[in-house]
Structures are given as C-alpha cells and as structure tokens.
Amino acid sequence: MKRKKKDFLFDTLVTLIASFLGIIIIFPLIYCFLSSFKTPSEFLNPKLLPSSFLYLDNFKNALERGNLLRYTLNSFIIAFIGTVVRMVLSILAAYAFTFYDFKGKNFFFFLILGTMMIPGDVLLVTNYLTVSKLHLLNTYLGVMIVSFVSASQMFMLRQRFKTIPKDMREASSMDGYGDLWFILKVLLPLSKPVVTTLFVQSFINLWNAYLWPLIVTASSPEMRTVMVGITRLNSWEDENYQLVMAGVCISLIPSIILFIIMRRNMKKGGLDGSLVG
Amino acid sequence: MASITLKNVTKVYTSSQSVGGGLFRKNKEKKKDVVAVKDFSMEIKDKEFVVLLGPSGCGKSTTLRMIAGLEEIDRGELYIDDVLMNDTESKDRDVAMVFQNYALYPHMSVFDNMAFAIRKRIPDKKEVDRKVREAAGILGISEYLDRKPRELSGGQRQRVAIGRAIVRNPKVMLMDEPLSNLDAKLRNQMRSELLKLRKRIDATFVYVTHDQTEAMTLGDRVVVMKDGEVMQIGKPDEIYSNPASLFVATFIGNPQMNVIPVSAYRKSEGFYINLFGKELALGVEYSSTLSKRNESFIPLMLGIRPEYITLDDGGGLFEGEVMISEHTGNSIIVHMNVDGTEIVALEEERNRREINYTQDSILHFSFSLSDVYLFDAVSGLNITYGVGNGQ
Ligand SMILES: Nc1ncnc2c1ncn2[C@@H]1O[C@H](COP(=O)(O)OP(=O)(O)O)[C@@H](O)[C@H]1O
Ligand SMILES: [Mg+2]
Numbered sequence: 001m002k003r004k005k006k007d008f009l010f011d012t013l014v015t016l017i018a019s020f021l022g023i024i025i026i027f028p029l030i031y032c033f034l035s036s037f038k039t040p041s042e043f044l045n046p047k048l049l050p051s052s053f054l055y056l057d058n059f060k061n062a063l064e065r066g067n068l069l070r071y072t073l074n075s076f077i078i079a080f081i082g083t084v085v086r087m088v089l090s091i092l093a094a095y096a097f098t099f100y101d102f103k104g105k106n107f108f109f110f111l112i113l114g115t116m117m118i119p120g121d122v123l124l125v126t127n128y129l130t131v132s133k134l135h136l137l138n139t140y141l142g143v144m145i146v147s148f149v150s151a152s153q154m155f156m157l158r159q160r161f162k163t164i165p166k167d168m169r170e171a172s173s174m175d176g177y178g179d180l181w182f183i184l185k186v187l188l189p190l191s192k193p194v195v196t197t198l199f200v201q202s203f204i205n206l207w208n209a210y211l212w213p214l215i216v217t218a219s220s221p222e223m224r225t226v227m228v229g230i231t232r233l234n235s236w237e238d239e240n241y242q243l244v245m246a247g248v249c250i251s252l253i254p255s256i257i258l259f260i261i262m263r264r265n266m267k268k269g270g271l272d273g274s275l276v277g
Numbered sequence: 278m279a280s281i282t283l284k285n286v287t288k289v290y291t292s293s294q295s296v297g298g299g300l301f302r303k304n305k306e307k308k309k310d311v312v313a314v315k316d317f318s319m320e321i322k323d324k325e326f327v328v329l330l331g332p333s334g335c336g337k338s339t340t341l342r343m344i345a346g347l348e349e350i351d352r353g354e355l356y357i358d359d360v361l362m363n364d365t366e367s368k369d370r371d372v373a374m375v376f377q378n379y380a381l382y383p384h385m386s387v388f389d390n391m392a393f394a395i396r397k398r399i400p401d402k403k404e405v406d407r408k409v410r411e412a413a414g415i416l417g418i419s420e421y422l423d424r425k426p427r428e429l430s431g432g433q434r435q436r437v438a439i440g441r442a443i444v445r446n447p448k449v450m451l452m453d454e455p456l457s458n459l460d461a462k463l464r465n466q467m468r469s470e471l472l473k474l475r476k477r478i479d480a481t482f483v484y485v486t487h488d489q490t491e492a493m494t495l496g497d498r499v500v501v502m503k504d505g506e507v508m509q510i511g512k513p514d515e516i517y518s519n520p521a522s523l524f525v526a527t528f529i530g531n532p533q534m535n536v537i538p539v540s541a542y543r544k545s546e547g548f549y550i551n552l553f554g555k556e557l558a559l560g561v562e563y564s565s566t567l568s569k570r571n572e573s574f575i576p577l578m579l580g581i582r583p584e585y586i587t588l589d590d591g592g593g594l595f596e597g598e599v600m601i602s603e604h605t606g607n608s609i610i611v612h613m614n615v616d617g618t619e620i621v622a623l624e625e626e627r628n629r630r631e632i633n634y635t636q637d638s639i640l641h642f643s644f645s646l647s648d649v650y651l652f653d654a655v656s657g658l659n660i661t662y663g664v665g666n667g668q
Contacts, residue, residue, distance in 0.1 A: 165378060165380055167376045167378060167380035168380045168382065170345075170347050170367075170374075170376070171374070171376060171380050171441075172393070173347075173367055173368060174345065174346075174347070174368060174372070174373065174374060175368065175393065175394045175395070175397060175445070176368040176397040176398060177397060181397075186382055186384075189384045190382075190383065190384055
C-alpha cells in the first residue's frame with residue numbers, strides 16, 4: 001500500500017512539473033497567436049484574448065505591406081533545396097564511409113567530424129568573403145551554399161547505416177543492383193526514421209536561420225528570408241508588435257505542416273526479421 | 278551446365294583491410310598479412326554438390342565469396358564453364374548465394390524479397406510473379422508470401438533465403454552455413470529437404486559448413502580445409518575411411534578417433550609397435566611403406582575409430598578402467614583410462630552385451646590391426662594414404 005501511494009505521489013508530481021514546463025514553453029506561442037488578432041490599441045491592453053478573431057488586418061498587412069509572402073517563398077526555397085542537397089550529400093558520404101574500404105577512410109572521417117568542433121559564428125566572416133567573391137551575395141545559392149554539407153548529419157546517418165548488414169548490400173549487388181538502387185530500395189527505407197527526423201530538423205534549422213541570411217541578403221530586400229522579414233515589420237511602422245506576431249504565426253505554418261506530415265515516419269523502424277536472431 | 282574450376286586460388290587479407298584502426302592508432306605492428314585461402318585447386322563438375330568443411334576461420338567463406346565474386350582473387354584463376362571469371366562482376370557470373378545470416382530485406386514482404394532478386398533481369402511482371410510463386414511452391418512458403426520476414430519463424434526465414442536464391446535459377450548455388458542458425462531438429466529436417474531440393478534444381482552447389490554430418494550427408498564430394506589449405510578432397514566415405522592426414526581423421530567422425538603416440542621399430546621380419554605393453558606386428562602394407570624410409574625407429578600416431586573397438590569383460594587384448602560412459606539412446610560411448618591414455622569406444626545399443634559399463638569397472642577391449650591408421654608423427658600424413666589400404 002505504502003509503495004503504491006508513493007508511486008502515485010511521484011507520478012502526480014512528475015506530471016505537474018511536466019505540464020508546468022510545457023505551459024512555459026507553449027505560452028509565448030499562444031500569446032503570439034492570440035495577439036496577432038488584436039488591434040493596435042488592444043495590444044497595449046493587458047488582456048490575453050483579442051476582442052474578435054475576425055480581425056485579420058495584421059495578417060493582411062504583414063503579407064501585403066510587409067511583403068511576407070515573398071519572404072516566405074524565399075525561405076521555403078532556401079530551406080527546402082538546402083535540406084534536400086544536404087541530405088543527398090550526407091547520405092552519399094555516410095554510405096561511402098560505411099560500405100566502402102578506401103585508403104585514409106578513418107583519417108577523412110575524423111577530419112569531417114573535426115569540422116563539427118568549429119562554431120558556425122567563427123566562420124561568418126570568412127564565409128561572407130568567400131560568398132561575396134563568388135558573386136553570390138543576394139542570391140538563393142549564396143544563402144544556401146554554406147548549409148550544403150553537414151558533418152553531424154553525415155555522422156548520424158553513418159551510425160544508422162552501420163547497423164545494416166553488409167550481406168544485404170552484397171545480396172543486392174549479386175542480383176544486379178548497383179549502389180544507387182541499394183540506397184533507394186533498401187538503405188533509405190530501412191533508415192526512414194533517421195532520414196525523416198534529420199530532414200525535418202534540417203528544414204526547421206534552415207527556416208529559422210537569421211544571421212547568415214541577414215548579412216548575405218543585406219543589400220537586396222526582396223531576397224530576404226521570412227525570419228529577417230519579420231523583424232523588419234516592426235521598424236516598418238513603429239512599435240507594431242501585433243504585426244510581428246502575425247508574421248511569426250505565418251512563418252510557423254510550414255514547419256508545423258512539415259512536422260505533421262513527417263511525424264508518422266519518425267517512429268522506430270527496426271531490422272526485425274532480416275537476420276536470424 | 279556449370280562446371281567450376283579453381284586453380285591455385287589464393288586470398289591474402291592485408292593489414293589495412295583487416296584492421297579498423299583509429300586516426301591516432303599506430304599501424305606499424307599490424308602490418309601482418311592473413312592468408313585466408315592458399316592455393317585452392319579443384320574441378321567441380323556440372324551439377325555436383327561440393328561441401329567445404331573445416332573448423333571456423335579456415336577460409337571456407339572466403340573461398341565461397343571468391344566464387345561468388347564478392348571477394349577479389351589475389352592469385353590463381355577461377356573458371357565457370359571454362360570462362361575465366363577473375364574479373365567478372367558478381368552479377369554477371371550467374372551465381373546465387375544463401376547468406377549465413379539470411380540477410381533478408383526486413384521492409385519487404387516475402388514475395389518482394391524473392392521478386393527483388395529477379396526484377397532487374399526480368400522486366401515482365403507476370404513472369405516475375407510466376408517464378409516467385411513457383412519457387413515458393415517448391416519451398417512450401419506459398420502461404421507466407423504477404424508476410425514480412427519478422428513475422429516468420431527461423432525455419433521459414435531460412436526457406437525465404439533459399440527461395441531468393443533459387444528463384445533466379447542460377448547456374449551455381451552457393452550456400453554459407455545455411456543451417457547453422459537452426460535448432461537441431463529443424464536442421465535435420467532442412468538437411469533432408471535440401472537433398473530433395475537439389476534434385477529439383479539444375480545447379481552446381483557449393484556448400485559451406487563446419488558440421489561434418491551435413492557435409493557427409495549432403496556432399497557428393499567433401500573438401501576438408503584447415504588454415505586456408507585444402508587437406509583432402511574426396512567422397513564422404515573416402516574421407517571417412519581413408520583420411521589423408523591426422524587432421525582429417527580426427528575432424529571427421531563422432532566420437533573423435535582415438536590417437537595414440539607409438540613408435541615403429543624394425544625387427545628382422547618387419548615392423549613392430551609397442552602398444553600398452555603389448556608388442557604387435559604391423560601388417561605387410563604398413564611394413565612395406567615403412568621399410569622404404571630406411572629408418573629403424575619411426576615415431577608414429579596410431580589412430581583407431583571408437584566404433585572399431587570391441588568391448589568385453591574378459592579375453593580382450595587390452596584392459597582399461599571406465600572413466601565415464603555416455604548413453605546416447607542408440608549407442609553407448611565409453612571413456613576408458615588405459616595406462617594414462619584416454620581411449621573412447623562406441624558400442625551400438627543393439628550389440629550391447631552383459632557388460633558392466635559403470636564407472637571404475639575394468640573392461641577389456643580389442644581391435645583389429647587392419648582397422649588401425651598410422652600417421653607420421655611429424656607431418657601428420659597417413660603413411661598408407663593412396664596405397665589402397667583403406668581401412
Ligand atoms: N574481411 C577480412 N579482413 C581480414 N581478414 C579476414 C576477412 N575475412 C576473413 N578474414 C580472415 O580470413 C580467415 C578465413 O576466414 P573465413 O573464410 O571467414 O573462415 P570460415 O568461413 O572458414 O570460418 C580468418 O582467419 C579470418 O580472420
Ligand atoms: Mg564462415
């Protein structure tokens with residue numbers, strides 16, 4: 001009896017703490033969502049709820065006058081293509097490091113991992129100089145190019161690929177399938193959870209990037225990403241926070257949709273049944 | 278039609294391949310080459326069933342993988358149907374392989390696992406479907422075609438793995454310890470099914486195992502290997518009754534052959550040995566080979582199979598004290614201490630007489646000198662191998 005009571009108390013406590021933390025995390029989003037329906041005068045008011053959810057001027061203004069539609073498109077192109085290229089390169093690199101034997105394999109692997117130790121901000125200036133010398137300032141490619149390779153993604157994919165028996169690749173090669181077929185038909189389906197998680201994570205990271213897109217597109221307003229664009233909403237008309245809130249809400253939509261679509265695929269997919277055990 | 282010819286096929290693993298090695302690890306000490314297979318030569322006839330047999334690490338899998346084209350041949354030549362295959366890619370050799378751990382694709386159904394093996398070659402969907410169903414029928418897995426491998430038992434997975442190979446209708450079927458992961462009962466069952474399967478499939482088989490029962494029952498010919506070298510190639514009964522060396526003699530046969538160090542010495546009429554205090558004259562077939570060596574004192578290993586030892590409780594030539602006796606149902610295995618040497622005898626249950634097999638009792642035993650093998654103590658070779666002595 002005593003034991004059960006203790007468990008119950010513990011469970012309740014954990015639930016309470018978790019709920020409390022959850023509320024702290026989600027509250028800014030709720031506040032942001034609710035505020036985006038407020039009129040400028042309402043916004044200064046300490047009330048949580050807007051008077052009407054039909055007041056859509058903030059969204060309209062953000063999209064039209066703040067050019068957020070264009071910025072969202074920019075962000076989408078950059079995040080999507082950047083993620084796809086990054087995934088393709090990571091998968092191919094991880095594949096080579098897992099299934100091929102070549103001279104200096106370990107050296108190159110650790111060299112690549114070593115790049116993870118350099119903080120991104122340190123590279124900001126050199127990257128900027130490189131991109132500008134390549135005449136890529138104010139272009140999509142200029143924003144994306146620095147995110148095309150990711151050592152950490154490559155590493156995570158390799159960890160997964162290593163659990164897949166080499167026999168499987170040998171079996172498929174004996175049946176006449178090349179590396180690409182094996183990757184598409186066997187390796188990726190078996191690594192779906194890792195691949196989708198990395199895809200979503202990478203997309204959201206690129207979508208939320210701020211500093212790099214800001215400096216690369218500084219002289220060309222129509223090339224801005226949505227994150228850069230949102231901050232400009234405020235200075236565009238003084239102290240217009242409800243407009244920013246609406247912008248944030250809009251900017252969240254693609255990430256949320258992506259997450260919902262991909263969530264199904266992120267669950268564990270094992271190797272059960274492939275092997276004898 | 279598929280004969281396979283191996284000529285001095287050799288595989289050496291170099292240190293860079295065999296040792297993972299981190300960035301900062303010293304690699305100097307590991308510059309050692311492993312000779313996995315050394316000068317393997319053999320001609321395998323069309324539709325023959327050849328078994329590679331040997332202890333773990335003797336190079337069986339490596340040999341098989343070289344035939345499959347999964348491993349490069351460092352030296353020597355491999356022909357399939359008299360066409361040199363050394364540089365031919367695996368997929369162009371028309372060989373199929375059953376892997377030891379099955380390596381089924383876990384995300385595909387049984388049907389797709391098998392169909393995947395031929396889709397690349399056969400574009401016609403109906404034809405693929407027909408072939409998969411036919412192969413599934415042969416193996417008795419037709420009901421499971423829609424299941425995923427994880428929903429199958431070990432024996433069923435094994436069948437799918439075999440199915441994936443036979444659906445291709447290959448010239449050469451390679452199998453790497455396909456039964457080693459099954460439990461004893463299932464293994465026996467699959468073994469006899471493989472025998473039946475073999476009659477239905479037009480392929481040359483190369484089968485790897487470390488299990489002598491599998492080798493003896495399945496193989497037309499058995500290749501006994503050790504440390505990358507071929508010790509003997511022969512029909513199962515030849516390997517058993519006329520082993521080329523002490524290694525083959527002790528590796529084949531269960532319980533293992535008794536081996537007793539003896540010395541042959543020359544006396545006027547011929548050669549003699551002293552065994553457990555008894556002086557025995559060797560037969561002419563031994564004496565004639567030994568006399569060629571021009572030595573008067575030759576260290577030898579005497580081998581006698583447990584099943585050729587006759588036990589009784591009096592009158593036998595030798596005397597031993599029972600250490601343990603094991604009843605296996607249809608036979609009884611008696612371990613005796615004879616002057617400090619352990620001698621194992623096997624008596625079939627139906628031949629069993631009123632003898633006291635219990636521990637510490639004294640038994641008499643004898644065997645015929647014609648059932649004895651003599652091996653050179655240094656080289657381990659059977660001194661009468663090839664002379665036609667047989668047993
Ligand atoms: N990829 C490899 N790299 C280095 N050595 C290997 C490799 N594969 C096998 N070997 C070595 O070659 C020898 C033969 O191996 P293998 O053919 O797998 O033996 P078996 O199948 O008879 O157990 C062993 O000593 C093993 O350690
Ligand atoms: Mg092996």
